[in-house]
Amino acid sequence: MFEINDLFDTFIFRTTTLTGFLFYWLPIICILSPTYLSPFTFVDSTQEFKAYRMAQYDLYGQAYGSRQAFISSEVRLWSHTNLNRKAALIRLEKLTIERFRSLISKGINSLFVVIPPTTIPWTAEQKTDICDLETILLGESVPIPVYFLPETQQTNELYKSIESRRDSTKDSALAVLYDMVTADGYQLSVTTGKHNQRTDSVLYNINGKLVGHGIEERLPKILFVAHYDSIGLANGLAQGADSNASGVLILLKLIRLFSKLYSKQTTRAKYNLHFLFAAGGKLNYQGSKKWIDDYHDQKQQQQLPNDVDVVVCLDSLGQSNQLYMHVSKPPKDTQTVRLLTL
Structure with missing residues (x-):
């Protein structure tokens, strides 16, 4: 007893x-x-962040981009020692292709990239590194979900809170248990499910013309073309300022100027001017290809010769002040040679 x-x-x-x-x-x-337990802080609420998923696409039977979408995992800073089966959080300026592949090898199950606002100045080297990173990742199949978070006050607080947590992998078992109880923990969840391939996408070309002086069917054509779509690591963030908003802007300006010139019979040139806003520019120029196929089919049905003398492609005009001309064979007439030497 x-x-x-x-x-x-x-x-x-x-x-x-x-x-x-x-x-x-x-x-x-x-x-x-x-x-x-004071003064420790505990998270008792759920916060929502707007995130953009990395692009996913198939091209000629090959899979590219992020192949997963669902996430429900604890998030840790990218520099943490133990990232196995954890979500990693990193800022865009710290992400390189070598660091990305290192994180994949450490067993992360997802990656969240915080994107700074566009008002922050970037050096030429940083811009080149980011463009190289985007090009390489878009050309690979990524096995984990990748999301991009625009920098806000909430994301900054989240990043600083996670950054302040010490890496306790080298501490004693008792210290690890204490840290598990008292430290702030963050669980990131994305419940969008699996992204299936879209089979109902339709590409729309927008075209117009100004008829020159003379009989319309007998006049040669000059074609001005600009593709109006853009693509990036996250399609929702791809603004395409120079690929190809610059080309679209110049094409609209040309339409306005030439429409004034062609508004009077006495100032019309002996050319029909055609303006094409082509879709699918980032999909191997599928919109332009569709216009060319339709044009040739129409000419064959009407038994008319091809009458497009010049095609002016307006693409990424903000990169430099240089113009490039492409010809199928060396020109024989002196007028075209003169244009090439200007």
């Missing part, structure tokens, strides 16, 4: 060992910590 003193001594002995801590005190700490 146990006496009170024996029972008390047994309880003290069991609770002062490591096993006693795990089975007696740790559950009590977990239960009481949200109320009594």
